[in-house]
Amino acid sequence: xxxxxxxxxxxxxxxxxxxxxxxxxxxxxxxxxxxxxxxxxxxxxxxxxxxxxxxxxxxxxxxxxxxxxxxxxxxxxxxxxxxxxxxxxxxxxxxxxxxxxxxxxxxxxxxxxxxxxxxxxxxxxxxxxxxxxxxxxxxxxxxxxxxxxxxxxxxxxxxxxxxxxxxxxxxxxxxxxxxxxxxxxxxxxxxxxxxxxxxxxxxxxxxxxxxxxxxxxxxxxxxxxxxxxxxxxxxxxxxxxxxxxxxxxxxxxxxxxxxxxxxxxxxxxxxxxxxxxxxxxxxxxxxxxxxxxxxxxxxxxxxxxxxxxxxxxxxxxxxxxxxxxxxxxxxxxxxxxxxxxxxxxxxxxxxxxxxxxxxxxxxxxxxxxxxxxxxxxxxxxxxxxxxxxxxxxxxxxxxxxxxxxxxxxxxxxxxxxxxxxxxxxxxxxxxxxxxxxxxxxxxxxxxxxxxxxxxxxxxxxxxxxxxxxxxxxxxxxxxxxxxxxxx
Numbered sequence: 045x046x047x048x049x050x051x052x053x054x055x056x057x058x059x060x061x062x063x064x065x066x067x068x069x070x071x072x073x074x075x076x077x078x079x080x081x082x083x084x085x086x087x088x089x090x091x092x093x094x095x096x097x098x099x100x101x102x103x104x105x106x107x108x109x110x111x112x113x114x115x116x117x118x119x120x121x122x123x124x125x126x127x128x129x130x131x132x133x134x135x136x137x138x139x140x141x142x143x144x145x146x147x148x149x150x151x152x153x154x155x156x157x158x159x160x161x162x163x164x165x166x167x168x169x170x171x172x173x174x175x176x177x178x179x180x181x182x183x184x185x186x187x188x189x190x191x192x193x194x195x196x197x198x199x200x201x202x203x204x205x206x207x208x209x210x211x212x213x214x215x216x217x218x219x220x221x222x223x224x225x226x227x228x229x230x231x232x233x234x235x236x237x238x239x240x241x242x243x244x245x246x247x248x249x250x251x252x253x254x255x256x257x258x259x260x261x262x263x264x265x266x267x268x269x270x271x272x273x274x275x276x277x278x279x280x281x282x283x284x285x286x287x288x289x290x291x292x293x294x295x296x297x298x299x300x301x302x303x304x305x306x307x308x309x310x311x312x313x314x315x316x317x318x319x320x321x322x323x324x325x326x327x328x329x330x331x332x333x334x335x336x337x338x339x340x341x342x343x344x345x346x347x348x349x350x351x352x353x354x355x356x357x358x359x360x361x362x363x364x365x366x367x368x369x370x371x372x373x374x375x376x377x378x379x380x381x382x383x384x385x386x387x388x389x390x391x392x393x394x395x396x397x398x399x400x401x402x403x404x405x406x407x408x409x410x411x412x413x414x415x416x417x418x419x420x421x422x423x424x425x426x427x428x429x430x431x432x433x434x435x436x437x438x439x440x441x442x443x444x445x446x447x448x449x450x451x452x453x454x455x456x457x458x459x460x461x462x463x464x465x466x467x468x469x470x471x472x473x474x475x476x477x478x479x480x481x482x483x484x485x486x487x488x489x490x491x492x493x494x495x496x497x498x499x500x501x502x503x504x505x506x507x508x509x510x511x512x513x514x515x516x517x518x519x520x521x522x523x524x525x526x527x528x529x530x531x
Contacts (some may be wrong), residue, residue: 056150056488059332063486066333070478070485071233073328078475083325089467096461099454100175108178110454116445117437121455122172123287124429125462128312129169130211130284131305131425135313136162136275137218140225142272145268152484153338156477157324160221164469165316166215168462173207189386203286211281215274221269228253228262228483241323246292288432295375295436298363304356311349311395315421320470322415324479333480336409343408346421350399353428357396375436383448384435387427400430409514418468 061069078086098107103110113120136158161507174183186208188200195276199205231252234245252258285305288296318339326336398420407413439446471478 054335054337054382056153056335056337057333057485058335061332061489064490066489067232067236069330070480070482071229072334072390073462073474074476074478075234075236079327082471082475086468086471089464089471092464093461093468094464096458096464097471099457099461100171102454103175103458104180108176108525110452112450112452112455114447114449116440116447117434117449119176119433119437120449121430121451121459122176124426124433125459126169126172126176127284127429128164128426129172129462130281131309131312131429132316132422132512133165133169133214133218133313134164134281134306134309135317136160136272137214137221137277138310138313139317140218140221140395141270142277144270150338150341151490152481152488153334154317154321154342155478155484156222156225156481157321157479158313159218160470160473160477161317162218162313163215163222164466164473166211166426167469168220170211170215171458171462173204176343179286194250198491203283203290206286206526210276210280214280217269217273217276221266224262224265224269225481225484226477229478229481232482233478277310278306281305293436293440294369294371295379295503296432298360300356300359300363304353304360307349307352307356308428310396311346311399312422312425314346314349315418315425318342318414318418319422322411324417324474328474328479330480333485336411339411339414340405340408343402343414343417346417347399347402347408350395350402350421354396356358357392366470371441378439379431380433384431384438387431388435391424391427391431392489394420396423428447 059065111120111122136155139151139155139158143155173431174180177183185206206411227249230245230249232240234249237245282302282305285301287300289298291297321334322339323333361376364372367373378384398417401407401413429457434449438449
């Protein structure tokens, strides 16, 4: 009888891999010496990081006066970059927690790098509020520890303090989630290593043996952490939005900020994941594990969240008009037609117009278009935070205090330095741990590998030919690959 495929679903692991092939392919980057390209990227990142450290020390030595803040604009690039980095850190926990709870198998190709990206992005974000305090050495005052200075207890009515709790909790849970997923992979590397390297990975893997009891506890812990992390995905950027929404400043005092900020955070986070993964899959030769199907699934989420952000922008404009409140109307008029009009229209084009290209399946599955759009979206989301902060504060109730904010070289240097920190940590991560989760990829191999399109290997080539023909005709049904039947 001839082999049939019904329905055809796109494989998540290509190349007819065995379990051993997966181990060799994914652990390779931690065992071989760094390539010249890795060293070039690492040295550039370190130098950029050192320049950022210099700018931070310059700020601490000379004071916040080195930034171009003034009586009207008390928040500038620092808080803009803080919100931007927090947003980028959202995709990792979303991929890890929510998609795990919904049993989305396509997450396994990108969740490890996304989780690492979350940790590094939150570390970059945390720098800015601390520096913005002016006296960095006083940062411990924001934590509610027992002390004899009653008047110095934190102000729990301040949303800036809520940020401290939200971000520290988010970082802790994300770190636990990321590291617990690394334990089985560290054990795999340990079993292939020798000497000092073997001892180090044995320590990192906590004596993992792969027994049924270990796997049972691993899966239970993953579900518990996913349950804890899921509300955090929604709460962290909601609380960050309260920095603005709980104020009485026109343009900020609005109830749409929490869902709007969360959607924007997921939007920008997925864009950064794509930016990194497209480069990583090419450099580390992971095309058979991070497939076009993974990229298309992520582009669909970007399309949905980008549309939500676009609706939020239009809702803000409508409500400001419908309210009849002249100060609110002026705030949005000033955003669109004031001195910062270029940032507003840059935001609208990058965040609202450009993602609509992903309605086209051909563009969703194009690596070059995806990479270009991911860069555009990250630029657009930075513009969004800048528009909210700078344009709102630049022109307040008193025309005599209106000003035009331009960042100084110190502010720009600190931001560039955080980019250096982010990429330095990411490059080190690719050297010490598998970028794709080995254990999780193996767990879905029998239901997501292309060698299982036909259980009867005699018909495998015919099945693959039918799959390729269906793909060319646009009849491939998605990412989670089910068993195909063979008769």
